[in-house]
Amino acid sequence: MSLVNDMLRDLEARDGERRQAAGASVSLTARRSRNPAWRYTAISFAVVFSLCFLSLLLWQARNNAETGEPVPAAEETVPGSPVAQTGVQPAPVAIDIAALDATVTGASDSGEPSEALQEYLIKAKTALLADQLTQPIDASAYLFYQQALSIEPQNPEAIAGLKAIADRYATLAQRQLSAGQYRDAQNLLDRAQGVWPGRERVALLQQRLDSRASASENPTPSPDSELTDAEPEPRAAAAKSPSPATDPAVTQSSAGQTATVTQTLDSADTEQLEAARRLRQRGETQQAELQLQTFVSAMQEQGKWPQQSRRTLQQWYLARGDTAAARALIADGLPGLQAAYLQAQLAKQQDDYDSALAVLETKLAQVSPEDEQYRALMASLYQRLERSAEAQIYYTRLLEVFGNKARYWLGLGLALDRQGDYSAAAAAYRRAQAASDSNATIENFTRQRLAQLNQ
Numbered sequence: 001m002s003l004v005n006d007m008l009r010d011l012e013a014r015d016g017e018r019r020q021a022a023g024a025s026v027s028l029t030a031r032r033s034r035n036p037a038w039r040y041t042a043i044s045f046a047v048v049f050s051l052c053f054l055s056l057l058l059w060q061a062r063n064n065a066e067t068g069e070p071v072p073a074a075e076e077t078v079p080g081s082p083v084a085q086t087g088v089q090p091a092p093v094a095i096d097i098a099a100l101d102a103t104v105t106g107a108s109d110s111g112e113p114s115e116a117l118q119e120y121l122i123k124a125k126t127a128l129l130a131d132q133l134t135q136p137i138d139a140s141a142y143l144f145y146q147q148a149l150s151i152e153p154q155n156p157e158a159i160a161g162l163k164a165i166a167d168r169y170a171t172l173a174q175r176q177l178s179a180g181q182y183r184d185a186q187n188l189l190d191r192a193q194g195v196w197p198g199r200e201r202v203a204l205l206q207q208r209l210d211s212r213a214s215a216s217e218n219p220t221p222s223p224d225s226e227l228t229d230a231e232p233e234p235r236a237a238a239a240k241s242p243s244p245a246t247d248p249a250v251t252q253s254s255a256g257q258t259a260t261v262t263q264t265l266d267s268a269d270t271e272q273l274e275a276a277r278r279l280r281q282r283g284e285t286q287q288a289e290l291q292l293q294t295f296v297s298a299m300q301e302q303g304k305w306p307q308q309s310r311r312t313l314q315q316w317y318l319a320r321g322d323t324a325a326a327r328a329l330i331a332d333g334l335p336g337l338q339a340a341y342l343q344a345q346l347a348k349q350q351d352d353y354d355s356a357l358a359v360l361e362t363k364l365a366q367v368s369p370e371d372e373q374y375r376a377l378m379a380s381l382y383q384r385l386e387r388s389a390e391a392q393i394y395y396t397r398l399l400e401v402f403g404n405k406a407r408y409w410l411g412l413g414l415a416l417d418r419q420g421d422y423s424a425a426a427a428a429y430r431r432a433q434a435a436s437d438s439n440a441t442i443e444n445f446t447r448q449r450l451a452q453l454n455q
Contacts, residue, residue, distance in 0.1 A: 116436040117155065120148040124161050133165050134191060141165055142195060150403055151437050153372075156274045166196035173205055177212070185209055265299070269306035276309075289316060300331060307338055311373060314342055318349050337363050341374055348381065357381040372402050379411055391415040406435035406442050413446070426453050 124144035127133075134142045142165055148158040169192035176185035186209060192202045272295040279288035292313045299306050310329055317326040323346070330342045340363040347356035360378050367374050379394035395412035399405070413428030429446040432438060 117148055117151045120144045120151070121155075121157055121161075124148065124158070128161060128164060128168075131168070133168055134195065151405075153402060154270070156270050162196050163199065166192040166199045166202060169195065170199070170201045170205055173202075173209075177205065177209055182209060182213055265304050265306060268295075268299075269308045272306070273309050273312055276312075289313065292316075296329075300333075303333070305335055305338055310338065311341060311345075314345055318345065323349065337366050337374075341377070344377060344381075348377075348384075353381050353384045357385065369401060372398070376408075379408075383411060383414060386418065388415045388418040392419070404431070404435055406432045406438035409435060410442050410446065413449075417449070422453055426450055 121144070123139075124141045127139060127141035127144060132140050134140045137143065141161065145158045145161040145165070148155055148161075152158070169188045173185045173188035173192065176182075176188060185205075189202055189206055189209065192199060196202075272292065276288040276291045279285075279291065292309050296306060296309055296313060314326045314329050317323075317329075326342075326349075327346060330339050330346075334342075340359050344356040344359045347353070347359065357378065360374065360381070364378075375394060375398060379391055379398060382388075382391035382394060392412060392415040395408050395415060398408045399412065402408070409428050409432035413425045413432060416422075416428060417425035429450050432442050433446050
């Protein structure tokens with residue numbers, strides 16, 4: 001029995017060991033069965049996260065493509081710029097300079113003045129007809145003409161308007177002089193001199209007034225015929241023609257005949273150009289070209305070279321792709337400075353910017369400080385050649401000499417932008433937006449670029 005009992009105890013002991021081993025095996029199997037679930041969860045989470053990140057990148061790329069904005073590229077941070085403060089670089093300048101060139105240089109000549117300029121001229125005419133010459137200060141013809149000249153310094157209609165104001169004051173002064181009211185006459189003549197110094201009619205009246213005052217006489221003078229009947233009423237003259245050449249007249253015969261020019265070449269040049277531009281505004285493009293062609297040819301026969309008309313005529317030819325006609329304007333005997341400008345325009349049209357700039361630089365010492373077109377063309381070429389430092393200098397000078405113009409602020413902003421001076425570039429873009437002669441092209445670009453710089 002003891003042997004049997006010993007055997008039973010031995011079997012029970014072995015059975016207990018098997019149960020313990022089996023339990024351990026089951027526990028290990030359970031733990032192993034749980035591990036794949038955790039692995040699947042982790043893998044699934046990683047896949048979902050990757051898909052979300054990839055979707056975000058694709059959405060950003062598509063959004064940039066739709067707005068035309070390039071994906072920001074890594075650049076060196078420029079101290080002092082908005083970028084240096086945030087640590088995020090703005091996108092590089094993505095702009096086709098050729099597409100904006102006509103806007104920046106002002107080379108394209110559609111013949112249509114800006115809306116702001118037109119508005120000032122209309123207000124000025126209305127005030128002139130109402131005899132609001134220099135008063136009230138904030139609604140006078142003088143103020144509106146000055147505002148027009150701030151947009152276009154050589155605008156002939158505004159210049160003619162200022163002369164008309166001076167003439168109107170002369171007419172009023174003459175009436176006071178005839179009535180023996182010398183003090184009132186002197187006040188009116190002083191106003192006329194303040195509006196347009198050196199006006200001949202005003203000078204003649206001043207001589208008469210001085211002679212009457214020195215003689216200490218007070219008779220009722222008889223009006224001089226040359227001061228009353230020889231000149232039309234200034235307001236009527238201003239209404240008839242917006243040309244600045246109101247003193248001497250220009251008479252031009254039909255096409256093919258020589259024009260009889262009695263005023264200076266510059267004033268004749270301005271008058272003919274403005275008349276041609278008005279034709280273009282009415283859609284008479286061919287007639288406008290014919291008028292300038294006739295004038296330029298007539299002057300050339302006399303050995304005279306009207307600069308504005310010749311340059312504008314070449315721009316019109318190049319705009320419609322007539323390179324041969326544009327080249328023909330570079331005639332024998334043409335002064336070197338004018339020839340250089342026309343040659344540079346031709347070279348630029350053929351995308352030969354280096355040659356165009358080289359031609360202009362050879363004559364730079366002869367260029368008048370008032371030759372806006374010449375200097376604007378040089379600034380444009382520096383911009384095309386990515387010589388941003390020189391472009392910055394030229395656009396700064398253009399703004400100093402010729403006033404607050406949107407195309408020059410835009411040119412300055414682009415030059416600063418390319419040099420990495422983002423703060424100054426943003427300021428220039430904002431000035432371009434605020435300028436009264438800004439247009440849709442300038443506003444669209446500056447708005448997009450400022451949004452990039454502010455990111």
